[in-house]
Amino acid sequence: MTQLRDAAIVAGNRIPFARSGTAYARASNHDMLTAALDGLVARTGLAGATLGEVAGGAVLKHSRDFNLVREAVLASALADDTPAFDVQKACDTSLEAVLAVANKIRVGQVDVGIGCGVDTTSDAPMGLNDDLRHLLLAAQQANEPVDFVKLAGQLRPSLLKPDIPRNAEQATGLSMGEHQAITTAEWGVSREAQDQLALRSHQRLAAAWDDGFFDDLVTPFLGLDRDNNLRPDSTLEKLSTLKPVFGDRETGTMTAGNSTPLTDGAAAVLLATPDWAADHDLPVLARLVDAESAAVDYVHGHEGLLMAPVYAVPRLLARRGLTLQDFDLYEIHEAFASTVLATMAAWEDEEFCHDRLGLDAPLGSIDRDRLNVNGSSLATGHPFAATGARIVATAAKLLAERDDFEHGGRALVSICAAGGNGLVAILEK
Amino acid sequence: MASVELPATPDLGGLYARALRGVLPSRSSGDHDDGPPVLPDTTVSVPDVAIDLDTVADYARVCGFRLDSDVPVTHPHLLGFPLAVWLMTRDDFRFDLLGTVHVANRIVAHEPIPVGANVDVSARLADLRPHRRGWQFDAVVEVRHDGRLVWESTSTNLRRGHSPRTVQDHDGQAGDADDTSGRTASARTVADVDPADLPMTGRWRVPGDIGRRYGAVSGDRNPIHLSALSARPFGFPQAIAHGMWSKAAALAGLGRLDLPCTIDVAFHKPVLLPSTVEYATRREPDGWSFALRRRDGRPHLAGVVTT
Known part of the structure; x- marks a missing residue:
């Protein structure tokens, strides 16, 4: 087999994310994805260019949108002969799409492509019952x-009576929040820890916006130029007054403040070989070096619905010969604040790591100062299929910005998903 | 030329009601015959018209445009049309609005107009000229954003009948729109487009309610577009699609257009509702040629985009 090539992350773009029913209430997935693609194409000077592949998808999808990504490519400034395909893997959709394009690049099938995702809960499909x-x-x-x-x-x-999509697992009938409430209670994640994580997410995202970090990662859309879920002025006091919305209504700890809201938005990542990037005067922000997917039996196996990344990470570390501490940045998707906290607690737990992960020693703790340093889904919101591409673009730019990383610039991306799926990836400078 | 500034865009419903009075038997029928035809020498304008997202979204959906941060290239027609109708329902307009046929439209889109912008809109009637089948004149609309002219449109109208006998027949072949095409300065004109000759891009089933749906979005509820019953008194066996809907839908099918560009369209046979039409397009070095036609090749609309 020939040598694998590098898959470079060259650029990323998204539209600002909007809470459901607000700025993008009238926009379709097609509208938003095309806008995200066009912004990426405009910034990288690729109007009229034919790319090797565009992979992407949406979670909440009309049946007419079976070719959503290809239709968006046709409507975009890309050349009409750019091939595209749809992927659907719940909240892992666009990370899986980015990985698909990266793998095609690595094995030499394409030189350049885009991984992307979009979701709207405002323009959700409804079916005949x-x-x-x-x-x-x-x-x-x-x-x-x-x-x-x-x-x-x-x-x-x-x-x-129409058939309305529900945020519930087919196998259990429980919503994602209800599942996570079980995990939260099992790991004893406190309300205060969740609220603190949520607050920090808002503060860090606000600071990143103020610093201009997103100037070359976001294209305004329909008059919105910043994520409108962002609450820069939130406080622990305000967060602590919110009533539990998942789990026990009295003793529950998960609120609207430490859970992600329903969100509309789209995001895209441009990947290429370093040679292609150089030929087009584009930078190599980072490389996607490896990834691992896992799934858990949340139906009968007594594992939390959103815990699959906990299992994927040690397998990925073993393959790469790394420890959990060999990273400069950690991007753990904030589906709920307690998802991040339970994930980290599990990696620190000797019994869990031994019994469930089959490890001799726990993976250990991670440096909180390296975690979601520019905020994450609690603050930006979480348009399911767009989140992976948002995180990859942010992590890649963070890696490109500094030269003084302890580990040379290495990031771990971890995204849990409905269905007990999880996908994790490593980015390196 | 006098100028009138209105505080808000006039309501088309009221204007049509006014126009309808003109065709009632009680009034001396048809056009005002006293004196030679003239147009109102007035520019009417409305300042600071808000382009709101919901209206743009409704318009985009009816016409097939993608909702984007900038308005669809034909959308400002909705802002200017009521002003043109306002002029055409004044007493000094010597034709009856409801007997006037829209035969051609040219849009010059200079700059994108963001959804949510406030724009200044003005309209005037101009260039009354004899035609072999009556009289033609233009409704000229200009849209300004931050003081810059960003969009303009020239709609050519034909008032049939009262043909001035001194006028020779023109030799154009593009139906009633013939002498519009001759007036363009660009090299390629709508007269160069043979609708039957363009390759077919799509087959559209135009639904029977498209006139009502476009009417709801645009406010243009001219009875000829609403139902067979309301169209019949005006000589149409069925309701017909709005010409500017068919122009908009044809442009939506082209996808992205680079601005500035000029879009010329000649309207031929109306699209009777419902019907199945062929959409035909061809990329040109400087833009597009496009057409809507019946399945036997007879044209509904021919157009060119030049950049």
Whole structure:
């Protein structure tokens, strides 16, 4: 086998993220993804260029959007003969898309491509309910008048009730928050620790915006030029007054303040070989060097729905010959503040690491000052499929900005997902 | 030329009601016959018109545009059209609005207009000229943003009948729009487009309610667009699509346009609703040629984009 090539992260772009039903209430996934792509293309001077591949997706998706990414490419400033495909892996969607493009680059199938994702809960799909759908399917097969009479006899007002997508696991019927509340209680994650993490996320994101960090990572859209979920003036006092929304309504610790809100947005990452980047006068911000996916049995296996990255990381570390402390930056997706805290607690727990992860010693703790240093999903919001591309772009730029990293510039990206999935990746300067 | 500044965009419903009175039998029928035809020598304007996101989103959806941070290239027509109609329902407008046919439209888009912007809109009627089938004149709309002219449109209208006998037939082949095409300064004109000759890009099923839907978004609820019943008194067997809807939908199909650009369209046979039409396009060195046509090749609309 020939030598693998480097997959360089060359640029990233997103539109500001917006809380559901606000600035992007009228925008579709197609509108937002095209805007994110066009901003990326404009900033990198690639208008009219044919890329090797664009991979991406959305979680909440109309059935007509089966080719969403290809349609967005057609509407974008990219050349119309740029191929594209859709991926769907819940909150891991765009990290998986970035990985797919990186892998194509590494094995020599393409020189340049984009990984991207978009989601809207404002323009969410609704379907016919299953009873009406089956009735209409049967009507298509009906030939005789008597068949139609029989079908007409099945008409009920309840058939008009639409099928609305729910934030719930198919296998359990529990929402993601309800699942996480179980994990939160199991790990004994305190309300105060969650609120502190949330507060810090807002403060750090606000500082990053003020510093101009996002100037070359974000394109304004529909009049919005900053994430509108950001609460720079939030305080622990304000956060502590919020009522629990998941778990026990009295003793629960998860609130709207330390959980991510429903969010609309889109994000994209441009990847290429270092040679291609040099030929196009574009920088190499970082390289995507490896990734590992894992899943947990949250249905019958008594593991938390969002704990899969906890399992993926030690496998990735072992393959790379690294320890958990060999990183300069950690980007752990803040699905909920308690997800991040439970993940870190598990890596520190000797019994868990031995029994569940099969390790001789715990992975240990991570330096909190290296964690989500420019804020994360609690502050930006979390348009499911866009989050991976947002995090990769942020981590890559953070790595590119400094030359004095202890480990030469290495970042760990960890994103949990619905269905008990998880995907983690390593970026290096 | 006099100028009138209105505080807000006039309501088209009221203007049409006023125009409708002109075709009622009680009034001396048809156009004002006293004296030679003239146009109102007035520019009407509305300052500081807000372009709101919801209206743009509704317009984009009906016409097939993607919702973006800048308005669709045809959208400002919605801002200027009521002003042109306001002029055409004044007493010093010597034709009846409802007998006037929109035969051509040229848009010059100088700069993108952001959704949420406030713009100044003005309209005037100009260039009354005899035509072999009556009289033609232009409704000229200008949109300014931060004092700069960002968008302008010239809609050519034909008032059929009362043909001045001194006028020779023109030799143009583009139907009623013939002498508009001759007036363009650019090298490639809409007269160069043979709608039957363009390669087919798509087949559209234009729904029967598109006139009502576009009417709801634009405020242009001219009865000829709403239903067969309301269109029949005006000589149409069915409702017909708004010309500016078909222009907008045809442009939406082209995707991104680099500004500045000029978009010329000649309207031919109206699109009867509902119907299936062919959409035909061709990339040109300086832009596009495009058309909507019946399946037998007869044209509804021919257009060019030049950059």
